Amino acid sequence: MQDLYKLWKIFNEKFIDTGLAKGAFSAPGRVNLIGEHTDYNEGFVLPMAIEKEIIMLGQLKKDREVRVFDLVYNVEIDFSLDKLISLRKNIWANYLMGVMDEMQKAGYLLQGANLIFTSSIPQRAGLSSSAALEVVTALTMAKLNSLKIEPVKMARLCQQAENNFVGVACGIMDQYVSCLGKKNYALFIDCRSNDYDLIPFKDRNYQIVICNSKIQRGLVDSEYNKRKEECKVATEFFKQKLNREMRALRDITIDEYKKYQVQLPEVTARRVRHVISENYRVQAGLEALREENFSAFGQLMIESHQSLKDDYEVSCPELDLLVDLALKQEEVLGARMTGAGFGGCTVNLIERNYIDAFKKNIKNEYKKITGIIPDIYVTSPAEGAKVLELR
Numbered sequence: 001m002q003d004l005y006k007l008w009k010i011f012n013e014k015f016i017d018t019g020l021a022k023g024a025f026s027a028p029g030r031v032n033l034i035g036e037h038t039d040y041n042e043g044f045v046l047p048m049a050i051e052k053e054i055i056m057l058g059q060l061k062k063d064r065e066v067r068v069f070d071l072v073y074n075v076e077i078d079f080s081l082d083k084l085i086s087l088r089k090n091i092w093a094n095y096l097m098g099v100m101d102e103m104q105k106a107g108y109l110l111q112g113a114n115l116i117f118t119s120s121i122p123q124r125a126g127l128s129s130s131a132a133l134e135v136v137t138a139l140t141m142a143k144l145n146s147l148k149i150e151p152v153k154m155a156r157l158c159q160q161a162e163n164n165f166v167g168v169a170c171g172i173m174d175q176y177v178s179c180l181g182k183k184n185y186a187l188f189i190d191c192r193s194n195d196y197d198l199i200p201f202k203d204r205n206y207q208i209v210i211c212n213s214k215i216q217r218g219l220v221d222s223e224y225n226k227r228k229e230e231c232k233v234a235t236e237f238f239k240q241k242l243n244r245e246m247r248a249l250r251d252i253t254i255d256e257y258k259k260y261q262v263q264l265p266e267v268t269a270r271r272v273r274h275v276i277s278e279n280y281r282v283q284a285g286l287e288a289l290r291e292e293n294f295s296a297f298g299q300l301m302i303e304s305h306q307s308l309k310d311d312y313e314v315s316c317p318e319l320d321l322l323v324d325l326a327l328k329q330e331e332v333l334g335a336r337m338t339g340a341g342f343g344g345c346t347v348n349l350i351e352r353n354y355i356d357a358f359k360k361n362i363k364n365e366y367k368k369i370t371g372i373i374p375d376i377y378v379t380s381p382a383e384g385a386k387v388l389e390l391r
């Protein structure tokens with residue numbers, strides 16, 4: 001915990017001790033193993049927290065002012081808990097303000113605080129650095145103010161902050177796994193009941209490896225909202241046809257889809273097919289992992305990518321290339337894009353003793369074709385948000 005000593009040193013140089021509660025906290029990013037664009041359809045997802053995180057240090061103040069120092073960009077911002085208005089510049093501060101706003105709206109009483117934070121999660125890479133910032137803010141403010149907030153509730157507050165304050169209509173997956181991730185486990189989430197199950201994901205022979213395409217697309221938010229809307233329209237269609245109550249595409253069976261698909265616009269039919277088949281793949285993937293059948297799981301990852309590429313149309317040439325290059329190698333059991341899409345990362349399941357060769361091959365081949373050197377991260381499932389103790 002050498003880093004934590006250093007961070008406390010910076011904190012103590014920046015702020016005068018208020019004599020009130022202080023502490024250090026962390027929240028991880030995530031990679032989704034399978035179950036993409038299913039969370040806002042009240043379906044199933046299977047992400048895991050990764051070994052990259054945001055660390056926040058804080059101390060309460062007697063007043064209602066918050067002073068926060070972002071060590072990544074070396075920027076300091078001041079705001080009042082009585083006047084939380086989203087910013088156009090330094091938009092990262094909106095994640096903190098949004099969370100504090102939602103906490104106050106939920107009736108939690110907050111005092112001001114001095115905060116610093118630093119991050120090892122690559123930004124705009126689809127590994128949920130924003131969810132991690134929301135979650136670490138919520139945990140810091142909850143602990144410093146001696147508030148007891150259940151992790152699922154905390155995840156909901158953070159999701160609402162992103163929906164209402166930041167203005168991104170995301171589902172609950174990212175915040176959920178950042179709160180509840182567990183070392184050596186993937187997290188199966190039922191995004192309707194908000195229940196979860198921990199799935200052991202520790203096998204000496206296989207490893208999760210993430211490839212960052214380094215492509216960042218401005219399209220993400222608008223296309224994301226468009227997909228959400230398409231799903232809503234399709235749900236309405238099936239509600240009329242089947243004449244029963246339903247809230248989301250989760251409620252439609254594959255047989256019902258087959259019966260009515262011809263009546264849907266072609267594009268909408270493909271969107272629905274992705275959501276239904278992806279929910280099926282998550283459940284099949286769950287079984288595969290429980291049986292330690294990693295090759296079956298890898299196959300489902302491959303099918304998931306196909307579906308995201310062709311039916312849901314949220315991939316991009318660089319992500320497809322990374323997947324193709326990965327699958328050319330025998331020791332790779334599965335590869336797919338992960339997260340919202342249009343850039344960001346792929347997730348790969350590979351034989352552990354092949355990691356070095358994999359890295360080398362992917363770097364060379366991807367660079368040859370795109371001119372970009374991809375970043376590659378090897379990670380095991382990590383612990384969710386937690387208090388950091390100095391030892």
Ligand code: GLA
Binds near residue numbers: 172
């Ligand atoms: C983003 C959103 C999530 C989820 C994924 C796609 O990461 O924040 O809620 O919808 O995209 O699976």
